[in-house]
Amino acid sequence: xxxxxxxxxxxxxxxxxxxxxxxxxxxxxxxxxxxxxxxxxxxxxxxxxxxxxxxxxxxxxxxxxxxxxxxxxxxxxxxxxxxxxxxxxxxxxxxxxxxxxxxxxxxxxxxxxxxxxxxxxxxxxxxxxxxxxxxxxxxxxxxxxxxxxxxxxxxxxxxxxxxxxxxxxxxxxxxxxxxxxxxxxxxxxxxxxxxxxxxxxxxxxxxxxxxxxxxxxxxxxxxxxxxxxxxxxxxxxxxxxxxxxxxxxxxxxxxxxxxxxxxxxxxxxxxxxxxxxxxxxxxxxxxxxxxxxxxxxxxxxxxxxxxxxxxxxxxxxxxxxxxxxxxxxxxxxxxxxxxxxxxxxxxxxxxxxxxxxxxxxxxxxxxxxxxxxxxxxxxxxxxxxxxxxxxxxxxxxxxxxxxxxxxxxxxxxxxxxxxxxxxxxxxxxxxxxxxxxxxxxxxxxxxxxxxxxxxxxxxxxxxxxxxxxxxxxxxxxxxxxxxxxxxxxxxxxxxxxxxxxxxxxxxxxxxxxxxxxxxxxxxxxxxxxxxxxxxxxxxxxxxxxxxxxxxxxxxxxxxxxxxxxxxxxxxxxxxxxxxxxxxxxxxxxxxxxxxxxxxxxxxxxxxxxxxxxxxxxxxxxxxxxxxxxxxxxxxxxxxxxxxxxxxxxxxxxxxxxxxxxxxxxxxxxxxxxxxxxxxxxxxxxxxxxxxxxxxxxxxxx
Ligand code: C2E
Ligand code: MG
Ligand code: MG
Numbered sequence: 001x002x003x004x005x006x007x008x009x010x011x012x013x014x015x016x017x018x019x020x021x022x023x024x025x026x027x028x029x030x031x032x033x034x035x036x037x038x039x040x041x042x043x044x045x046x047x048x049x050x051x052x053x054x055x056x057x058x059x060x061x062x063x064x065x066x067x068x069x070x071x072x073x074x075x076x077x078x079x080x081x082x083x084x085x086x087x088x089x090x091x092x093x094x095x096x097x098x099x100x101x102x103x104x105x106x107x108x109x110x111x112x113x114x115x116x117x118x119x120x121x122x123x124x125x126x127x128x129x130x131x132x133x134x135x136x137x138x139x140x141x142x143x144x145x146x147x148x149x150x151x152x153x154x155x156x157x158x159x160x161x162x163x164x165x166x167x168x169x170x171x172x173x174x175x176x177x178x179x180x181x182x183x184x185x186x187x188x189x190x191x192x193x194x195x196x197x198x199x200x201x202x203x204x205x206x207x208x209x210x211x212x213x214x215x216x217x218x219x220x221x222x223x224x225x226x227x228x229x230x231x232x233x234x235x236x237x238x239x240x241x242x243x244x245x246x247x248x249x250x251x252x253x254x255x256x257x258x259x260x261x262x263x264x265x266x267x268x269x270x271x272x273x274x275x276x277x278x279x280x281x282x283x284x285x286x287x288x289x290x291x292x293x294x295x296x297x298x299x300x301x302x303x304x305x306x307x308x309x310x311x312x313x314x315x316x317x318x319x320x321x322x323x324x325x326x327x328x329x330x331x332x333x334x335x336x337x338x339x340x341x342x343x344x345x346x347x348x349x350x351x352x353x354x355x356x357x358x359x360x361x362x363x364x365x366x367x368x369x370x371x372x373x374x375x376x377x378x379x380x381x382x383x384x385x386x387x388x389x390x391x392x393x394x395x396x397x398x399x400x401x402x403x404x405x406x407x408x409x410x411x412x413x414x415x416x417x418x419x420x421x422x423x424x425x426x427x428x429x430x431x432x433x434x435x436x437x438x439x440x441x442x443x444x445x446x447x448x449x450x451x452x453x454x455x456x457x458x459x460x461x462x463x464x465x466x467x468x469x470x471x472x473x474x475x476x477x478x479x480x481x482x483x484x485x486x487x488x489x490x491x492x493x494x495x496x497x498x499x500x501x502x503x504x505x506x507x508x509x510x511x512x513x514x515x516x517x518x519x520x521x522x523x524x525x526x527x528x529x530x531x532x533x534x535x536x537x538x539x540x541x542x543x544x545x546x547x548x549x550x551x552x553x554x555x556x557x558x559x560x561x562x563x564x565x566x567x568x569x570x571x572x573x574x575x576x577x578x579x580x581x582x583x584x585x586x587x588x589x590x591x592x593x594x595x596x597x598x599x600x601x602x603x604x605x606x607x608x609x610x611x612x613x614x615x616x617x618x619x620x621x622x623x624x625x626x627x628x629x630x631x632x633x634x635x636x637x638x639x640x641x642x643x644x645x646x647x648x649x650x651x652x653x654x655x656x657x658x659x660x661x662x663x664x665x666x667x668x669x670x671x672x673x674x675x676x677x678x679x680x681x682x683x684x685x686x687x688x689x690x691x692x693x694x695x696x697x698x699x700x701x
Contacts, residue, residue: 006034006052006053006054007033007034007035007036007052007053007054008025008033008034008035008036008053008054008055008056008057008121008125009035009036009037009038009044009047009048009053009055009056009057009081010022010035010036010037010038010056010057011038011039011040011041011043011044011056011057011058011059011062011074012037012039012057012058012059012062012086013039013040013059013061013062013063014059015039017059017086017109018037018039021035021057021086021117022035022037023114024112024113024114024117024118025114025117025118025121027114033118033121036053039062039063040062040063040064040065041062041064041065041070041073041074042064044056044058044074045073045074045077048074048077048078048081049077049078053078053081054081054082054125054128055081055082055083055084055121055124055125055128056074056081056082056083056084057084057086057107057121058070058071058074058083058084058085058086058103059085059086059087059109060085060086060087060091060094060095060098061091067091067094068094068097068098068101071083071085071097071098071101071103072101075101075102075103079102081128082104082124082125082127082128083098083102083103083104084103084104084105084106084107084120084121084124085098085099085103085105085106085107086106086107086109087106087107087108087109088108088109088110089108089110092106092108104124104127105120105123105124107120142165145163145165148165148167149167149253150167150251150252150253151164151165151167151168151170151171151172151251151252151253152164152165152167152168152249152250152251153165153168153172153179153184153187153188153249153250154238154247154248154249154250155184155203155247155248155249156246156247157207157245157246157247159183159184159185159201159203159204159207159248160181160182160183160184161174161179161180161181161182161183161184161187162180162247163176163180164176164179164187167253168252171221171223171229171231171252171254172187172188172189172221172223172224173223173224173225173227174187174224184201184203184204185201188201188203188221188250189221189222189223190202190219190220190221190222190231190233191219191220191222192216192218192219192220193218193219193220193228193230194218195218199216199219202233202234202235202250203235203248203250204248205235206235206236206237206248206250207237207245207247207248210237210245211236211237212234212235212236212237213234213235213236214234218230219231219232219233219252221252229254229256230254230255230256230259231252231253231254231255232252232253232255233250233251233252233253234250234251234252235248235249235250235251236248236249236250269281270282270285272345272346272348274324274327274328274331274346275327275328275331275346276331277331277335277344277345277346277352278343278344278345278346279345279346279347280345280347280348282343282345283343283345283347283353283355284405286343286355287303287343287355287405287408287409288405290355290357291398291403291404291405291408293357294357294358294398294399295399295403299357299358300358300359300360300361300362300397300398300399300400301355301356301357301358301359301397301398302355302356302359302362302364302365302368302395302396302397302398303353303354303355303356303395303396303397303398303408303409303411303412304353304354304355304356304365304368304369304372304393304394304395304412304427305351305353305393305394305395305396305409305412305413305415305416306334306351306352306353306354306372306391306392306393306416307350307351307352307391307392307416307420308327308330308350308389308390308391309389309390309391309392309420309424309425310389310424311323311326311349311350311389312350313575313576314326314387314389316542316575316576317575317576317579318385318387322382322383322385322387325382325383326380326382326387326389327346327350329380329381329382330352330376330380330389330391331344331346331352333372333375333376334352334354334372336375337368337371337372337375338354338356338368338372339356341357341358342354342355342356342357343355343357353409353412354368354372356368359397362395362397362400362429365395365397365429366395366427366429369393369395369427370427372391372393373390373391373393373425373426373427376389376390376391377390390424390425391424391425392416392419392420392424392425392426392427393415393416393419393426393427393428394411394412394413394414394415394416394417394418394419394427394428394430395412395415395427395428395429395430396408396409396411396412396415396429396430397429397430401430410435410438411430411434411435411438412430413438414430414434414435414437414438415428415429415430415431415434416428417434417437417438417441418431418434418437441497444493444494444497445497445501445503447483447484448481448494448497448498448501448503448507449503451481451483451507452506452507452510454484456481456482456483456484457479457480457481457482457507457510457511457514458479458480458482458683458684459477459478459479459480459511459514459515459518459684460477460478460479460480460681460682460683460684460687461475461476461477461478461518461532461681461682461683461684461687462475462476462478462674462679462680462681462682463475463674463678463679463687463690464476464533464652464672464673464674465672465673465674465678465698466671466672467653467662467665467666467670467671467672467673467700468666468671469697470697470698470699470700471696471697471698472528472530472690472691472696472697472698473530473531473672474530474531474532474533474565474672475530475531475532475533475687476532476533476535476567476674476681477511477514477515477518477532477533477534477535478491478535478681479491479495479507479511479535481493481494495537499537499538499539502539504537504539504540505539505540505543508536508537508540509549509553511534511535512534512549512550512553513553513556513557515532515534515564516532516553516554516557516559516564517557517559518532518684519531519532519557519559519563519564520557520558520559522688522691523559523563525688525692527688527691527692528691528696529563530563530691531562531563531564531565531593532559532563532564532565533565533566533567533593533595534564534565534566534567535566535567535597536566536567536568536572537569537572538569538571538572538575541568541572541580541583542575546583547583547586547587547590550564550566550587550590550592551590554590554592560591561590561591561592562591562592562593564592564593565592565593565594565595565615565616566587566592566593566594566595567595567596567597567618568594568595568596568597569596569597569598569601570596570598570599570601573596573608573612574608577608577611580612581611581612584612584613584614585613588613593615593616594612594613594614594615594616595614595615595616595617595618595652596609596614596616596617596618597618597654598618598620598621598654599617599618599619599620599640600619600620600622600623600636600640601620601622609643609647609649610647614649615649615650616649616650616651616652616672617640617643617644617649617650617651617652618652618653618654618674619637619640619641619651619652619653619654619670620654620655621654621655621675622655623636623637623640624637624653624654624655624656624657624661624665624675625655625657625661627660627661627664628658628660628661628664634664637653637664637665637668637670638668641665641668641669641670645669650671650672651670651671651672652670652671652672652673652674653665653670653672653673653674653675654673654674654675655674655675655676656673656674656675656676656677656678657675657676657677658677659677661675661677662677662700666700678698679698
């Protein structure tokens with residue numbers, strides 16, 4: 001038999017007894033046992049240092065050792081192997097003593113038969129195996145508990161700690177050895193993170209209620225050294241096999257990261273990324289709450305709807321990065337200008353909304369608004385730029401101008417529009433007619449979105465006339481909207497809305513193409529070849545696609561470039577002189593004409609004119625209209641004509657309505673005119689008919 005094979009070791013000096021035992025075990029009914037026999041303790045000790053012994057049959061009285069000492073020596077070397085004592089009746093006391101010291105059982109040599117001997121051995125071996133299995137299982141559980149990320153603590157039924165895993169040791173600051181036997185609440189100090197109050201002991205609850213106890217969402221664990229960690233925990237009772245509660249176990253983990261993530265996420269969901277001000281969502285929340293409060297306490301609150309004036313120009317000319325920084329600077333000033341308890345929020349773009357809770361009366365809101373306007377008057381320094389920016393403010397008051405958030409916001413918005421129309425850099429209180437206007441605006445904007453698709457736009461054409469000869473020198477294409485329910489709408493009723501909503505871009509593209517197509521069609525009919533002028537608004541001019549659009553329109557319609565003229569207003573030209581100049585040169589390179597429209601109403605800095613490759617100045621109709629009223633308009637008209645002539649530009653007068661006006665313009669040597677005195681804008685058919693007459697000159701007298 002190999003040294004390490006499984007076997008029962010018999011240590012017995014008496015050869016008769018050992019022969020008897022061997023024979024009994026070899027015959028055993030419940031399976032033969034492998035047996036190894038030694039006659040001395042010395043040999044026995046030597047044998048058990050090697051593995052494979054499943055049980056020992058030991059006679060305490062051997063040739064080299066006697067009594068309990070024999071057991072002690074053996075046990076000291078290996079206490080794991082179960083030992084059965086073989087004893088005669090005379091030494092029964094020693095056998096009993098051995099049992100107290102750890103032997104499994106004793107057998108009286110005179111009384112045992114083969115059957116009971118083998119059964120006794122089998123029993124101790126099985127018990128040993130079960131214990132080993134239990135030990136292994138315990139060890140495995142221990143390893144598992146220590147390797148999981150969660151902390152685990154268990155208590156007995158009295159609530160005293162029986163076990164902590166490594167994570168629990170770390171999180172509580174209590175090593176298992178010290179914690180064992182301590183009341184659970186000494187080791188586990190749990191408070192509500194919000195109220196700072198101590199939370200009820202979850203273990204006792206689990207024991208008392210005999211069921212799992214869920215977590216308090218604000219649980220904070222205080223470590224032995226005072227360090228605090230938010231945790232998530234759940235406790236459950238422990239039962240014995242009979243189903244009786246014997247203690248409780250709590251499992252918990254650190255949620256600092258998850259909780260701070262949640263906080264970050266909820267912050268970013270409610271705040272604007274650029275300025276860190278509350279966003280629309282949070283404002284709506286606060287507004288709803290404040291309204292409810294104001295309602296109960298019969299107080300007033302005010303909404304200030306704020307929009308930066310000409311912010312788009314700043315963004316376009318200085319770039320988005322500067323634009324963003326300017327918004328941050330504006331946000332700071334707005335916040336500094338109101339009380340801490342008021343809410344300054346950013347709605348997006350260049351729109352801010354301030355909620356003033358608890359204003360005494362409308363005047364107080366007006367006072368706040370003028371204070372804000374004056375803080376804006378100072379220049380903003382963004383990088384190395386000094387930027388002037390003004391704002392327009394619309395104010396609505398609860399409950400006078402609305403009793404719900406939506407109405408108050410809408411009305412403040414309408415008032416803000418009014419402030420814009422009123423020259424910007426001012427504030428306006430909401431009035432009912434503003435609401436009507438806002439509704440109208442919305443109605444038209446919705447309609448505009450459909451209009452292109454439904455072919456609701458048409459062009460009318462108005463002749464430009466040589467003021468000396470009366471000959472038609474050109475035409476201006478003017479858009480009209482055939483509204484499905486309102487009938488024919490003029491540009492003043494919708495162009496601004498189109499510009500503000502960006503719809504002007506596709507609309508302008510349509511106008512350009514349609515004008516080119518019409519001009520080319522007239523050429524094809526053999527009618528007088530005159531240039532066609534198209535109005536381009538500032539939004540369109542700033543589009544990168546402008547040049548391409550013009551080239552495409554010309555190429556696809558076959559109109560020669562010299563027959564296309566574009567009309568731009570002074571303000572468009574002045575927005576970003578450098579890029580404007582290069583676009584204008586590119587337009588000239590294409591071969592088209594450029595006119596400055598509504599000249600005299602813009603910045604009137606005439607000195608810039610020679611920088612730009614323009615062909616025509618169109619004197620604004622307001623000067624022409626009032627020329628004969630003696631308010632200086634006549635002088636301005638003369639000056640513009642003189643300037644234009646000096647710069648070798650064609651000068652054209654808009655809005656010529658009377659014989660007097662014509663005579664004055666003629667005397668001043670204004671080359672061209674346009675106005676109802678000659679002809680109003682008419683549709684393409686009527687214009688073609690006029691062009692088709694044999695003499696296309698108007699009678700000037
Ligand atoms: P504008 O370019 O200065 O066009 C001249 C305006 O004066 C036209 O108004 C024309 O009908 C009007 N008018 C013509 N003769 C007389 C007259 O004798 N007396 C008076 N008081 N007015 C006269 P309309 O067609 O209502 O267009 C208004 C403005 O809308 C235009 O001013 C132009 O700035 C803009 N607009 C027109 N069509 C377009 C377009 O297709 N695109 C863009 N972006 N703007 C357009
Ligand atoms: Mg025009
Ligand atoms: Mg004009």
